Amino acid sequence: MSLRTTAQMPRLLTRAEWLSITREVLASYAKDKRTLVTLALSLGGVTALALSRAADSAARGGDGLTDVIRAEARAKKESSKTANSAVSRRSSAKSAKSDATLVARLRIILPIIVPSATSTEACLLYTQTATLICRSLLSLRISELKGRGLKSVLNRSWKEFSTAMVDFFFTSVAASFVNSTLKYLANTISVRFRERLTKHTHARYANAQNLSFYKAAVLRVGDLDNADARICDDLSLFCDTASDLFGRTFKPALDVVLSTHRMGQNMGYTGLAILYSYFALSGVVIKAVSPPFSKYIAHLQKLEGTFRRNHSRLITHAEEVAFLNGADRERKILDDSLLTVTRAQGTYFWMQFKQGIFDQFVTKYFASQVGWPVVAVPFLMSTSNDATEVASKYRESDSLITEASAAVGDLMLVYKKLQRLNGYASRVVELLEAVKKGSDAQDTKVPSTEISEDGAIEFRDLTVYSPDRRLLLDHLNLRIPKGRHLLVTGPNGAGKTSLFRVLRGLWAQTDGQLFVPKEASERGMLYVPQRPYLVTGTLRDQVTYPQHYRKASREVDARVHACLEKVRLTKLCDASATEDPFGLSSYHHDWNDVLSGGEKQRVGFARLLYHSPAYAVLDEATAAINPDEESKLYEMVLENDTTVFSIAHRLELRKFHKAELHFVGDGSGSFEIRELR
Ligand SMILES: Nc1ncnc2c1ncn2[C@@H]1O[C@H](COP(=O)(O)OP(=O)(O)OP(=O)(O)O)[C@@H](O)[C@H]1O
Numbered sequence: 001m002s003l004r005t006t007a008q009m010p011r012l013l014t015r016a017e018w019l020s021i022t023r024e025v026l027a028s029y030a031k032d033k034r035t036l037v038t039l040a041l042s043l044g045g046v047t048a049l050a051l052s053r054a055a056d057s058a059a060r061g062g063d064g065l066t067d068v069i070r071a072e073a074r075a076k077k078e079s080s081k082t083a084n085s086a087v088s089r090r091s092s093a094k095s096a097k098s099d100a101t102l103v104a105r106l107r108i109i110l111p112i113i114v115p116s117a118t119s120t121e122a123c124l125l126y127t128q129t130a131t132l133i134c135r136s137l138l139s140l141r142i143s144e145l146k147g148r149g150l151k152s153v154l155n156r157s158w159k160e161f162s163t164a165m166v167d168f169f170f171t172s173v174a175a176s177f178v179n180s181t182l183k184y185l186a187n188t189i190s191v192r193f194r195e196r197l198t199k200h201t202h203a204r205y206a207n208a209q210n211l212s213f214y215k216a217a218v219l220r221v222g223d224l225d226n227a228d229a230r231i232c233d234d235l236s237l238f239c240d241t242a243s244d245l246f247g248r249t250f251k252p253a254l255d256v257v258l259s260t261h262r263m264g265q266n267m268g269y270t271g272l273a274i275l276y277s278y279f280a281l282s283g284v285v286i287k288a289v290s291p292p293f294s295k296y297i298a299h300l301q302k303l304e305g306t307f308r309r310n311h312s313r314l315i316t317h318a319e320e321v322a323f324l325n326g327a328d329r330e331r332k333i334l335d336d337s338l339l340t341v342t343r344a345q346g347t348y349f350w351m352q353f354k355q356g357i358f359d360q361f362v363t364k365y366f367a368s369q370v371g372w373p374v375v376a377v378p379f380l381m382s383t384s385n386d387a388t389e390v391a392s393k394y395r396e397s398d399s400l401i402t403e404a405s406a407a408v409g410d411l412m413l414v415y416k417k418l419q420r421l422n423g424y425a426s427r428v429v430e431l432l433e434a435v436k437k438g439s440d441a442q443d444t445k446v447p448s449t450e451i452s453e454d455g456a457i458e459f460r461d462l463t464v465y466s467p468d469r470r471l472l473l474d475h476l477n478l479r480i481p482k483g484r485h486l487l488v489t490g491p492n493g494a495g496k497t498s499l500f501r502v503l504r505g506l507w508a509q510t511d512g513q514l515f516v517p518k519e520a521s522e523r524g525m526l527y528v529p530q531r532p533y534l535v536t537g538t539l540r541d542q543v544t545y546p547q548h549y550r551k552a553s554r555e556v557d558a559r560v561h562a563c564l565e566k567v568r569l570t571k572l573c574d575a576s577a578t579e580d581p582f583g584l585s586s587y588h589h590d591w592n593d594v595l596s597g598g599e600k601q602r603v604g605f606a607r608l609l610y611h612s613p614a615y616a617v618l619d620e621a622t623a624a625i626n627p628d629e630e631s632k633l634y635e636m637v638l639e640n641d642t643t644v645f646s647i648a649h650r651l652e653l654r655k656f657h658k659a660e661l662h663f664v665g666d667g668s669g670s671f672e673i674r675e676l677r
Pocket residue numbers: 218219466467468472490491492493494495496497498499
């Protein structure tokens with residue numbers, strides 16, 4: 001019987017019939033309470049989120065631009081992740097050793113990212129759960145509709161077919177909304193997690209009290225490598241993976257439960273038990289034969305780090321390399337490290353390819369092959385006379401088993417994602433622990449620092465060691481009352497700067513006592529190095545650092561300008577804008593690129609004059625300035641009532657000092673103290 005002969009085209013449905021079908025479908029939705037409630041919950045959650053975002057943006061006076069930038073950055077990151085999908089950027093060889101370590105790590109991280117059951121992050125997770133349930137219910141409905149569609153065709157009923165079509169349309173609209181919502185929620189949760197975790201880390205890392213950033217970078221406390229990459233990349237990758245993992249585990253698990261229940265109603269549970277036993281067995285096999293990917297990822301990351309470091313070295317030393325005509329040599333270094341990375345990537349992807357064939361076959365295609373008879377046999381053995389009903393149920397069960405198999409396959413591959421999450425978690429926990437070690441190191445600080453009664457700085461029996469325990473200074477006893485300017489001299493590496501590291505509390509490996517006057521604590525002590533630190537920002541920021549003015553008053557600008565005038569740097573002011581009469585708002589991302597060595601040192605002196613501290617350490621601070629100018633700068637600083645400690649090799653500076661501390665530098669910590677006229 002050909003289709004053409006059977007197709008006795010019945011009359012098309014009337015408008016009234018279409019309307020009645022639509023009404024029926026909507027009414028059936030109203031009856032499906034579970035879908036409705038979860039849909040309402042996720043809708044409510046997303047609306048609340050949208051409202052809170054709008055309120056947040058309004059409170060910050062934002063125009064949404066920040067959000068757009070964030071979203072763009074995120075999209076960029078995602079696309080690069082897709083290109084490099086398998087390469088987890090920051091995994092560790094130690095990661096994923098056992099589930100117990102992951103649990104222990106999560107117990108440290110989770111309270112930070114989800115601080116309470118009523119926090120925004122917790123509410124987002126509730127909304128995500130409701131939306132995931134909703135998505136699973138919709139999947140069930142779609143499978144059922146496929147069965148009904150087939151039944152209507154076999155019955156040759158236009159009405160039933162049209163009803164199924166209309167129902168499918170509404171279900172698709174709901175599913176599209178829910179799918180998009182899930183993606184949006186996962187991204188939002190990741191952003192929130194990242195904000196929490198990074199702020200938590202910043203608060204401990206860039207902390208004025210414990211100076212963890214210094215201890216981590218310079219003293220290697222906590223053995224923290226690449227803190228910047230860990231904070232910028234690893235935290236974000238952990239959050240991405242964590243937010244993604246919840247959805248990827250919860251939904252398939254729910255899909256399996258719901259589909260199994262429905263299939264059980266259609267065809268009994270025996271076949272399903274066989275199918276799930278197959279899945280359990282293949283899960284064990286996959287886990288056993290899978291190579292230790294986390295080890296390879298860790299190796300790759302190390303190579304990536306070297307490649308990146310070579311590039312940043314070239315940026316930092318661009319001028320030196322250009323002067324030395326070293327471009328060819330640098331290109332060779334860059335190409336070599338690139339090659340090492342790409343070769344390792346090639347090997348990694350080849351291994352992934354081989355494992356992928358096995359994973360795909362076991363979890364997808366062979367699983368379908370096992371699933372096929374599991375679905376077919378109960379219907380083949382069916383004694384029902386209603387062929388239409390059997391076909392409809394078979395179609396529904398087939399669709400359900402496809403869903404369930406995909407879900408089980410997803411669940412079986414979750415261990416890989418857990419491995420990756422564990423890798424990131426280990427990096428995050430290492431970071432948090434290193435930062436904590438940095439702050440704890442402060443508590444063991446020796447010598448004790450006390451407030452001096454008579455306003456003098458005093459080193460009493462002070463012994464200084466370098467971090468690698470070399471003796472630099474042995475039992476120094478020295479009082480520096482106000483106005484007793486001290487010149488510190490000695491050979492390279494003798495420990496001159498180290499004395500002031502101890503005074504500032506940066507180094508703790510010492511014995512003895514330090515007395516610091518209250519005035520020094522209040523008015524502060526300013527360190528002016530040979531290459532002063534220049535911050536990203538305006539010219540004003542360079543002088544007022546670490547103070548920052550979003551909108552500086554006229555008085556502040558006048559003071560900054562006067563300081564620049566004293567150090568003869570007003571040529572840097574750009575007074576073309578009427579709202580900035582002193583011309584201090586010119587902005588550079590990196591002032592190091594636009595100032596000469598001598599100009600940088602002048603900026604250091606402008607800063608010193610601006611802050612006018614009680615004490616200042618000038619560490620070769622005038623090495624790039626000619627002697628005449630140097631004298632003028634020193635005179636201005638001394639007129640400002642600042643007591644200076646100068647570390648210098650130039651003996652012309654002696655005339656500005658009252659005493660000289662000379663480091664012998666013979667490795668025994670010897671020194672001499674001389675009075676200067
Ligand atoms: N973070 C560190 N870790 C290990 N050793 C360090 C560290 N910082 C400095 N040192 C060592 O401590 C010793 C003293 O260094 P310091 O900077 O005080 O020398 P200096 O007398 O100021 O030298 P220069 O005149 O060359 O500036 C040096 O041998 C140096 O190698």
